Amino acid sequence: MKKKKTIIIKNERLSQIRNNLRRIIVIAVNNRIKGLTNQIQSVRVNDLGNYRELNDSEKGIVHELREERNNLDRKLKESICKCLQCGRVEGNMIYNLVFKEWHCPDCWTATKLEYERTKALADSGKPTGDYAFDYYSTFAD
Numbered sequence: 069m070k071k072k073k074t075i076i077i078k079n080e081r082l083s084q085i086r087n088n089l090r091r092i093i094v095i096a097v098n099n100r101i102k103g104l105t106n107q108i109q110s111v112r113v114n115d116l117g118n119y120r121e122l123n124d125s126e127k128g129i130v131h132e133l134r135e136e137r138n139n140l141d142r143k144l145k146e147s148i149c150k151c152l153q154c155g156r157v158e159g160n161m162i163y164n165l166v167f168k169e170w171h172c173p174d175c176w177t178a179t180k181l182e183y184e185r186t187k188a189l190a191d192s193g194k195p196t197g198d199y200a201f202d203y204y205s206t207f208a209d
């Protein structure tokens with residue numbers, strides 16, 4: 069079963085355009101997340117800067133703002149705009165088809181090598197703790 073898909077742009081100009089578009093998207097989403105966080109704070113904190121008791125209407129507002137913020141955060145993490153592990157925006161990315169995540173080639177390779185090292189330990193009967201083999205095996209070839 070195929071476990072990964074790699075998107076490679078070789079043309080330098082196109083690569084720059086892609087990276088710039090990703091930066092714009094990440095900045096825009098992060099600004100929106102920051103704005104939502106500020107809105108939540110403005111509802112939750114009184115004039116003295118202390119957290120206050122919220123009525124049902126305010127709780128509903130805060131809940132909706134948090135939902136939107138969490139949704140944006142999740143969508144950004146799922147997107148090709150950033151490496152899930154290191155947050156890198158630039159460069160080609162590899163998609164984990166099993167877990168539906170984007171990783172930069174450096175993180176992919178490091179994760180794959182770590183999996184291979186840990187699997188070798190397990191195969192030789194050494195303890196590997198609660199290492200998530202089901203997840204990390206998807207980085208192996």
Ligand SMILES: [Zn+2]
Nearest residue numbers: 151154172175
């Ligand atoms: Zn990375």
